[in-house]
Amino acid sequence: MTPALRVRNVSKRFETQEAYAVYRASLDIEPGQIVVLLGPSGCGKTTLLRLINGLEDPERDSEAYIAIGDRLVFGPGVNVPPERRRVGMVFQDYALFPHMTVAANVAFGLHGMDKAEALARTAAVLEQVQLGDFAQRYPYELSGGQQQRVALARALAPQPQLLLLDEPFSNLDHGLRVTLREEMRQVLKRSGVAVLFVTHDREEALSLADVIALMHHGRIVQTGTPRDLYTHPASPFVARFLGEANFLPAQAHGDYADCILGRVPLDAPAQGCIQLLIRPEALEVSEDPNGQARVEHVLYFGHDQLLSLCLDGGERLLARTNGMPTFSAGARVSVRPQGPVWAFAGQSDPAAEAS
Amino acid sequence: MIPAALVLLPLIGLVAAWLRLDGEIWLHLWNTLLPEMLLNTMLLMLGVGATTLVLGTGLAWLVTTYSFPGARLIEWLLVLPIAIPGYILGYVFMSLFDYAGPFQTQLRAWFGSHVELPEFRSLPGAVLVLSLALYPYVYLLARAAFREQSAAQRDAARAAGLSDRAIFWRVALPLARPSLAAGVALALMEALTDFAVVRYFNTVTLSEGVVRLWVIQMDRDAAVQLASLLMLIALAVVLVERRLRHRARYYQLGNQSRPIAPTRLSGWRMVAALVGPSVLLLVAFGLPVAQLAQWALVEVAHAEPGTLDAVFGQYLFNTVALSLGAALLVLVVALGMAYAVRPHGAHAATNGGMRFLARLATLGYAIPGAVVALGVLLLLASLNETVLAWTGGAVLLSASIFGLMYAYLVRFLAIGFSSVEASLEKVTPNMEMAARSLGAPPSRVLARIHLPLARTGVLAALLLVFVDTLKELPVTMFLRPFGMETLSVWTYMLSSESAWQAAAVPALTIVLASVPPALLLIHLSRISAQSAEGTYL
Numbered sequence: 051m052t053p054a055l056r057v058r059n060v061s062k063r064f065e066t067q068e069a070y071a072v073y074r075a076s077l078d079i080e081p082g083q084i085v086v087l088l089g090p091s092g093c094g095k096t097t098l099l100r101l102i103n104g105l106e107d108p109e110r111d112s113e114a115y116i117a118i119g120d121r122l123v124f125g126p127g128v129n130v131p132p133e134r135r136r137v138g139m140v141f142q143d144y145a146l147f148p149h150m151t152v153a154a155n156v157a158f159g160l161h162g163m164d165k166a167e168a169l170a171r172t173a174a175v176l177e178q179v180q181l182g183d184f185a186q187r188y189p190y191e192l193s194g195g196q197q198q199r200v201a202l203a204r205a206l207a208p209q210p211q212l213l214l215l216d217e218p219f220s221n222l223d224h225g226l227r228v229t230l231r232e233e234m235r236q237v238l239k240r241s242g243v244a245v246l247f248v249t250h251d252r253e254e255a256l257s258l259a260d261v262i263a264l265m266h267h268g269r270i271v272q273t274g275t276p277r278d279l280y281t282h283p284a285s286p287f288v289a290r291f292l293g294e295a296n297f298l299p300a301q302a303h304g305d306y307a308d309c310i311l312g313r314v315p316l317d318a319p320a321q322g323c324i325q326l327l328i329r330p331e332a333l334e335v336s337e338d339p340n341g342q343a344r345v346e347h348v349l350y351f352g353h354d355q356l357l358s359l360c361l362d363g364g365e366r367l368l369a370r371t372n373g374m375p376t377f378s379a380g381a382r383v384s385v386r387p388q389g390p391v392w393a394f395a396g397q398s399d400p401a402a403e404a405s
Numbered sequence: 406m407i408p409a410a411l412v413l414l415p416l417i418g419l420v421a422a423w424l425r426l427d428g429e430i431w432l433h434l435w436n437t438l439l440p441e442m443l444l445n446t447m448l449l450m451l452g453v454g455a456t457t458l459v460l461g462t463g464l465a466w467l468v469t470t471y472s473f474p475g476a477r478l479i480e481w482l483l484v485l486p487i488a489i490p491g492y493i494l495g496y497v498f499m500s501l502f503d504y505a506g507p508f509q510t511q512l513r514a515w516f517g518s519h520v521e522l523p524e525f526r527s528l529p530g531a532v533l534v535l536s537l538a539l540y541p542y543v544y545l546l547a548r549a550a551f552r553e554q555s556a557a558q559r560d561a562a563r564a565a566g567l568s569d570r571a572i573f574w575r576v577a578l579p580l581a582r583p584s585l586a587a588g589v590a591l592a593l594m595e596a597l598t599d600f601a602v603v604r605y606f607n608t609v610t611l612s613e614g615v616v617r618l619w620v621i622q623m624d625r626d627a628a629v630q631l632a633s634l635l636m637l638i639a640l641a642v643v644l645v646e647r648r649l650r651h652r653a654r655y656y657q658l659g660n661q662s663r664p665i666a667p668t669r670l671s672g673w674r675m676v677a678a679l680v681g682p683s684v685l686l687l688v689a690f691g692l693p694v695a696q697l698a699q700w701a702l703v704e705v706a707h708a709e710p711g712t713l714d715a716v717f718g719q720y721l722f723n724t725v726a727l728s729l730g731a732a733l734l735v736l737v738v739a740l741g742m743a744y745a746v747r748p749h750g751a752h753a754a755t756n757g758g759m760r761f762l763a764r765l766a767t768l769g770y771a772i773p774g775a776v777v778a779l780g781v782l783l784l785l786a787s788l789n790e791t792v793l794a795w796t797g798g799a800v801l802l803s804a805s806i807f808g809l810m811y812a813y814l815v816r817f818l819a820i821g822f823s824s825v826e827a828s829l830e831k832v833t834p835n836m837e838m839a840a841r842s843l844g845a846p847p848s849r850v851l852a853r854i855h856l857p858l859a860r861t862g863v864l865a866a867l868l869l870v871f872v873d874t875l876k877e878l879p880v881t882m883f884l885r886p887f888g889m890e891t892l893s894v895w896t897y898m899l900s901s902e903s904a905w906q907a908a909a910v911p912a913l914t915i916v917l918a919s920v921p922p923a924l925l926l927i928h929l930s931r932i933s934a935q936s937a938e939g940t941y942l
Contacts, residue, residue, distance in 0.1 A: 103838075103842050105838050105841070105842075131841075131846070132838070132841040132842055133841045133842070133843075133844050133845055133846045134844070135842075136844065137842055138842065138843075139838065139839060139842040141835040141838070141839060142835075143833065143835055145833060145835035145836040145838070145839040146836075146839075147836060147839075147840070147854060148831070148858070149857050149858055158840065158843050158845070158853070159843030159844050159845075161843075161844060161845065161849070162844075201839075204839075204843065205842075205843075208843065208844060214842075
């Protein structure tokens with residue numbers, strides 16, 4: 051089956067800037083797949099989005115091309131204008147047309163369709179996002195969450211092969227986000243459209259994505275499933291971007307390594323000096339007067355808690371436990387890593403690189 | 406960008422006059438009227454600047470900070486004097502308050518013939534007339550600025566122990582400074598353009614001098630030299646205004662927070678708040694309109710049947726046709742320009758160069774009408790010569806509708822541009838991109854998104870330019886095709902021959918046509934002080 055989107059070696063540099071905003075990015079999206087483009091602000095993810103929908107022109111390069119389904123929209127000698135790429139787009143500020151009703155907004159992209167057909171399609175899409183009763187309202191009469199769903203309906207109405215979403219949740223408050231996220235995932239999955247979703251929120255990315263593409267300084271540094279990226283990050287940067295991480299220097303001997311916490315099994319065999327990646331939740335902490343660490347302080351979240359630990363050698367570790375046991379600052383604890391541990395080669399402090 | 410070049414070309418011709426400085430002309434000017442013109446122009450600017458600043462700011466403070474019976478009505482009415490152009494208010498005042506006028510005659514009848522007021526036909530008289538006609542510019546912008554200030558700022562000042570008076574001087578006034586500077590600059594530009602009022606009041610100024618050299622003495626070279634000096638002064642006003650604003654764009658954090666609750670006035674303060682503005686309105690608007698109406702009625706009653714109708718009809722037709730043409734032309738160019746400089750694409754800042762050009766293109770508003778007319782005439786004359794040299798046939802461009810329309814465009818592009826631009830801002834870059842990603846090519850985006858959303862701005866631009874052209878005097882007077890009279894030219898011709906009664910018919914027509922846009926201005930400035938400030942600059 052042809053991928054819904056193929057991006058190869060696409061670059062973009064703005065006149066006023068020295069560095070590339072996007073450098074030789076390549077990406078595939080299968081039909082019906084949700085790919086999340088994740089990265090810190092300014093990493094070039096929005097620019098990549100705009101290159102895909104044609105609002106920005108990539109650098110000319112004989113190896114660069116963008117194909118949507120089986121149509122080449124950018125490549126040597128080809129540059130299809132945005133209005134003919136048939137890519138749906140949902141913007142951060144929704145960009146609803148304020149002078150049109152909800153129905154007129156949704157029908158905007160159905161220009162050229164038979165009138166009765168367009169009406170039916172509009173009604174159907176609005177029903178899909180549960181806004182059937184709001185067709186004759188104006189955007190300013192709607193709540194933020196409703197406006198977002200209108201924007202989604204408007205983008206889905208012409209049945210695009212590919213839908214791009216640019217941080218659509220960032221204008222909503224946190225509680226609402228989590229509910230709407232699940233709703234949106236269902237709507238998207240039901241419509242069968244291929245989705246490229248841009249965000250800087252790792253929680254959003256991990257929970258929404260089939261595949262995450264992580265961007266840093268204009269490059270896509272790793273692509274994979276959320277679980278893959280979280281447990282097997284390609285670099286300390288990826289590791290840190292997806293969650294809290296401890297890095298411990300260790301000496302590898304094939305399947306296992308020795309570090310300050312003792313001997314640990316390795317996820318992949320290695321030799322020599324390595325850096326272990328230990329997620330806070332992979333540390334088992336228990337109250338122990340003879341333990342090798344001291345609790346410095348506790349961040350209590352209710353369902354879990356984050357402990358800052360100081361080892362006797364002066365090293366600091368973060369550990370996450372469930373919310374049940376009570377730890378008080380100053381208490382002595384013992385720490386033990388669980389399960390096979392992922393590691394990076396080299397001795398340098400990855401924390402410095404990650405920042 | 407073409408519009409910028411179009412607007413700047415006539416002005417460049419005048420700047421070029423500096424390269425061909427003619428010592429003899431300047432020596433002659435210096436020995437005759439130049440010192441007096443310069444002094445009078447400076448005094449006029451000082452007088453009009455100070456008076457409009459005090460009147461406009463004071464009245465705006467009154468209506469925004471206090472409540473009293475009729476306050477809302479007075480707030481709207483106070484803008485009305487802007488509907489009477491100086492050359493009309495001037496001649497009505499002349500007839501009412503001059504030595505032979507009813508006011509002084511009545512004074513003599515009451516107090517004896519020895520009563521003598523200072524000469525009314527003088528510089529102070531001209532300052533009074535122009536200030537009464539122009540203070541609404543300051544009033545409009547000051548009022549909008551005071552309205553935008555939030556109650557929280559005032560509360561904070563009050564909590565810090567400042568009295569109402571101290572709040573005015575130390576909080577409200579400094580915050581409003583950019584708007585006040587813009588308002589006074591507008592009034593000064595209008596005062597610099599005027600050549601009619603100062604002529605009624607026997608005061609020679611630079612504008613008047615340009616007109617005199619050009620039309621009466623037929624000395625075009627000298628007129629050009631003097632006009633370039635006048636242009637320099639006008640540009641200085643723009644620069645000083647920018648300087649006063651200098652990064653002093655004060656933004657409200659967040660949206661308009663709680664509005665200021667006006668303080669209720671009572672007792673003698675309430676009476677004073679009612680009587681003061683009422684007297685001003687009576688003198689600056691009520692009385693002149695009543696006088697014009699009375700004259701017009703008498704004129705219509707005594708006119709030979711048919712003659713007035715025919716003349717009036719013809720002139721009205723000319724005026725409306727010219728004004729409509731100018732309004733449409735300005736609108737088309739303004740729309741094109743505003744569309745070209747709208748923020749779009751990821752890096753909206755990159756069209757900063759375009760924005761600068763657009764600002765240059767709107768400079769024509771600051772240049773006195775006589776200077777613009779002269780500049781256009783010079784440009785077209787040299788164009789004629791070029792065409793003549795190339796084709797061997799003469800194309801008379803100068804004294805034609807073409808030249809006139811061109812000059813109107815130079816003068817009024819700023820008005821059209823800023824009101825269209827402000828309304829195009831409602832279309833965010835994302836809206837435009839959303840429309841395109843939904844399959845709409847740029848033409849359809851323009852028709853379905855930009856134009857509907859900019860509708861009010863487009864209508865406002867049409868109306869404002871229409872009425873400004875309708876009452877425009879210098880450009881029309883000097884560039885109109887031979888024999889093509891308009892209401893404003895007719896009014897001026899008759900009134901300068903002291904045919905006051907006859908002049909009342911076209912004058913009253915102009916005033917009545919100018920009332921709706923005056924009210925529109927106050928409505929627009931209510932929407933946003935920011936855009937009102939940009940209405941002309």
